[in-house]
Amino acid sequence: MSKNTDKNLSEEIEQLEEDYETDYRIGQDNIQWLGLDLHNPVFIVSAVLILAFVMIALIAPEASNERLTGIRVWIGETFDWLFLSAGSFFVLFCLLLIVMPFGKIRIGGEDARPDFSYFAWFSMLFAAGMGIGLMFWSVAEPVGYFTEWAGTPLNTEGGNARAALGATMYHWGFHPWAIYGVVALALAFFSYNKGLPLTIRSTFYPLLGERVWGPIGHVIDTVAVLSTLFGLVTSLGLGAQQAASGMAFLFDIPGGQLTQIIIIAGVTSVALISVLRGIDGGVKVLSNLNMVLAGVLLLFVIIAGGLMAFFANFGTTVAGYAQYMLPLSNPIGREDDVFYHSWTIFFWAWWISWSPFVGMFIGRVSRGRTIREFLIAVLLVPVVVTTVWMTAFGGGGIGQVVDQVGELADGISDSSLALFQMLDNMPFTAVTSFLGITTVLVFFITSSDSGSLVIDSITSGGKTDAPTSQRVFWVIIEGVLAAVLLSLGGTASLNALQAGAVSSGLPFTILLLLICVSLWIGLSHERKVMSLQDQHQS
Template sequence: MSTEETQIPEESVTEYEVGQDNLQRFGLDIHNPVFPISAAVIITFVALTLLFPEAVDGFFGWLRPAITSTFDWFFILAGNIFVLFCLYLVLSPLGKIRLGGKDARPEFTYFGWFSMLFAAGMGIGLMFYGVSEPITHFTASLEGGSAAPLGGAVGNELASRRLGMAATIYHWGLHPWAIYAVVGLALAFFSYNWGLPLTMRSAFYPLLGERVWGWPGHIIDILAVFATLFGLATSLGLGAQQAVAGLNYLFGIPDTLFSNIVLIVLITGVALLSVLAGLDAGVKRLSQINMGLALLLLAFIFAVGPTLVLVRGFFGNGWEYIRELIPLSNPFGRGDDAYRTGWTTFYWAWWMSWSPFVGMFIARVSRGRSVREFITCVLLIPTIVSVIWMTVFGGTALTQTIAGFDGIVDAALEVKLFVMLDQLPLSMISSFVGIVLVIVFFVTSSDSGSLVIDTITAGGKIDAPVSQRVFWASFEGLVAIALLAGGGLAALQGAAITTGFPFAFLLIALCWSTFLGLRAERRKPFLENVRAEAS
């Protein structure tokens, strides 16, 4: 495709926006048919799941292993493609392009920017898996089970510890943030530099041309809505399970499905208040509060835990991650199939289903950054923080386990964090802070997710009526409740994989489309100078 073919006719965007006027008179500003189709399908799904929970449980129980065992190589290969594409952009001349034009400047400070990245991106996941995943990989590796990373290190505690941490960081390092980065970059670039609506279809203009305003674009946006909603529901369900488990562990509150539903309803209500407060007063403020609490809890565990072990562990774990990165990311590796299908494939599908949400939210707050700055910060800084987080939380739990405490290994996934904190001073306070963190991450994810889904269903407009965000925030909670009632954790993970699989194909195409757009943007000044000299 030539540079001229990738330019945007102004009338295209105008016609796209005018075509939505027929729905604005009802007090809404929705994109027909993306909004009604998405809403109708999701309402139907919630109703059927609540009416037939056993059938839904059986369906997702079959679907998740069917996809992960058949297409594990594809998910892992796709993750590698996204990392390599990001590294190419950092090193290439395309990295000099500024999002919003050469005179654009960032709207947020680095601290505010990073706070929103983490609150929207992986907050609940880091709290849920910060202790449970390193312990699980360590145990499987030590025992040589079928779910051991790279076949395990049977009987060797030190090797099992290193391999368990490397496998954990692999799931929370470069690969997931590369998925977020390619989506966030594409949305920001095509919106701020080309003037297209801030929605997924816009990122495919170099490939589809005017067809992005028709049914090919409608399908892309509808898939983005489904992926975002089910990816969010997975995270909200995990967060609710961990918060209720923590309340049960600390205060004896019954850990039942009813308790999970009540908590989801209450937190969704708080998220609605944040929605009404707006981006700056709501999401930004809550994100910064949560970032401060997370750093406080991290510093506390580092100070009262095995500090020297953790300091050595940070560098050792980082090195082990780099050393094992290629074997772990080999899409055709063998000997660790249960680990690949049970962990890596689920994670990659989860991150891909989350990518429209996190990517669009990152795009909303990243105007003024250069492509190189954007990729470097979104890719490397969170990876370093993830290494620190997993080292402190997972390393402390591993040290306790190796010292002879078996409580963490025997505990359920959602309780392992609180069992680990119970072995440290001031455990009641730190555990309560942990519960608060999960809840506030829950709120910011729900608020941010409703903002993103509303932007997609409003055709890329960022100032749609608040009532629409209230609708989507409410249904995020309802979908999480429906999935918990219809199969618990297995249903949540199955939903993420179901939406992540088709979205992986779209993301690969998105990388090529973004490259074409960036290349056209870089050639634009040169072509303008040539034309000026010729005239």
């Protein structure tokens, strides 16, 4: 290579690298207050809006719930086509990135190496993404479709195990993980490869340039904070209700508000300890524990339910998912209104509203992986685990209905009890049910912990080393809000907050589509830089 050519390549590489140089410094807009390092105005605006929302939910819980639920329903019915089409687009987009040359790009640069082992990494992905949801819905949802309690997919007749298990997998399979994967990859790439702050606004830098550090970026990050906090608070409150119901069902412990608040206090206390220990000593340890507990419970259900029955149900689940995935992805001419809007559209809006939280956490712990490795892991590993899980629990629950065994045979009266009702008809009920409750609570702790890390990063302007007291602050806020809403406003207040979080799925759907465009531009830029560097070295 001639000296002139070498010089030209060096200049071209430097010019390309300047495209992502910015005058913005992480924390330059921050304010220091009581030992906290907070981004102005994201923290202030978020705090005011959170306080106002909670006050309204407490003053008029029923009216707030009715109004916000109405808004959520209207959004779901008006933009159902957008949610469904966008969900399928995200799956295709992720699959395209896997097979494209972009897949060779390593998050953090060529010299970056993973911070966590595969087991620890998978455990954190799963725990943050949907571990608690699988505990709650793995029996109730497929049994609900099978018995027509929850409506039936595509107006299939009740008693169709393939449709019930296939539709359940549709909600918990590739689509939600593709949503999380897009956000996680964009955040990790622009932070670790381009040196931008670890915050949602950074993913729009190729489209907006320096304007992402202004009002537009403030709005994006504020919506992300509200969506994440509302989702965590409602999950914590409703999860406490599920755990309390399980204790009442199994051990005759009163499942009222006092028990629920004690559970919230316990979860918050352990989450505080986890936060103080950091990702390595906290979230990673709890996530690994989660996987062990869940694995033991899963193995027991498979053996107790019969290996032959499990393998037969596994084939039914896989066949049902393959058969119904494309028809369920079609938004045109749908007449299964109860299933379509009450389940699919609700789930899609919920996954999207949670994508800033889950996506940022997954992105934060994925440095050192290639894009191909990252997306294959995020898409395939959880789907395989979920298929096994739904087969064991959902197939087992359907089997009890078919055999007219236990309370499930009479129909689902309370979805939070479905898991425990199924375990009640297996050996060692007290032990396995206690294990189930423990797993639920540990999943909530990891959600609270990882969610606090995410909110902390956004409200500190993208810092990953903000004061520990700041993460402690967010853990306490989540617990206090959940306890206050539950004790003063009851389930109506929590449902209102949940409806608000789900409603944020509409603007985030549009933002996610733009993130895909921005990510494609960023990856193309990185690929060009890498190609020129290879030429320069050769």
